[in-house]
Amino acid sequence: DAGVTQSPTHLIKTRGQQVTLRCSPKSGHDTVSWYQQALGQGPQFIFQYYEEEERQRGNFPDRFSGHQFPNYSSELNVNALLLGDSALYLCASSLIRAGAVYQETQYFGPGTRLLVL
Amino acid sequence: AQTVTQSQPEMSVQEAETVTLSCTYDTSESNYYLFWYKQPPSRQMILVIRQEAYKQQNATENRFSVNFQKAAKSFSLKISDSQLGDTAMYFCAFLEYGNKLVFGAGTILRVKS
Numbered sequence: 001d002a003g004v005t006q007s008p009t010h011l012i013k014t015r016g017q018q019v020t021l022r023c024s025p026k027s028g029h030d031t032v033s034w035y036q037q038a039l040g041q042g043p044q045f046i047f048q049y050y051e052e053e054e055r056q057r058g059n060f061p062d063r064f065s066g067h068q069f070p071n072y073s074s075e076l077n078v079n080a081l082l083l084g085d086s087a088l089y090l091c092a093s094s095l096i097r098a099g100a101v102y103q104e105t106q107y108f109g110p111g112t113r114l115l116v117l
Numbered sequence: 118a119q120t121v122t123q124s125q126p127e128m129s130v131q132e133a134e135t136v137t138l139s140c141t142y143d144t145s146e147s148n149y150y151l152f153w154y155k156q157p158p159s160r161q162m163i164l165v166i167r168q169e170a171y172k173q174q175n176a177t178e179n180r181f182s183v184n185f186q187k188a189a190k191s192f193s194l195k196i197s198d199s200q201l202g203d204t205a206m207y208f209c210a211f212l213e214y215g216n217k218l219v220f221g222a223g224t225i226l227r228v229k230s
Contacts, residue, residue, distance in 0.1 A: 041223070043220050106218060
């Protein structure tokens with residue numbers, strides 16, 4: 001049973017460029033959440049996708065956008081990169097059961113390390 | 118907004134001994150979920166244990182157990198028989214209604230031989 005996978009593992013970009021990060025959820029999961037983790041800090045919620053729509057969003061600017069595909073995989077796009085966007089980007093997948101108030105436990109991928117120069 | 122506080126930036130423990138990591142949180146909700154995640158230097162965030170707030174019984178997973186005090190909004194993690202492989206950053210996290218995780222700042226745990 002494949003876990004959550006992310007690509008690429010590392011990425012180096014320059015200020016002003018755009019980047020796309022990819023995530024494939026754990027088998028059987030339908031929901032993908034993205035988190036940004038700055039060095040030495042806890043992850044911060046960016047947004048969550050369910051049924052191909054952004055379901056909830058954290059306090060991140062519109063430069064951060066995403067997409068979910070019919071196979072539940074997801075992309076995170078960041079435009080006009082800033083130095084402060086350098087971080088580990090984590091994807092987590094989970095399952096929202098019909099009628100449930102809360103989703104199931106979130107399982108994380110290995111992350112993509114983004115360095116903006 | 119919910120907040121999660123981990124007051125111990127770093128801790129160390131001798132191999133085979135027991136260590137407790139502290140976590141407090143703030144919420145007005147009555148039902149919620151709490152988690153401990155482990156992040157080793159390899160950076161993969163791994164689920165350690167999960168607690169549902171409506172369950173009074175403390176969760177246990179092998180050498181890992183929690184002390185959940187709902188009234189005090191406290192959720193500590195106890196690691197028994199510590200092993201070198203337990204060396205990692207440990208994050209306490211709160212599952213907020215609407216399904217986003219709110220993380221604490223983390224505690225670095227070093228297990229010494």
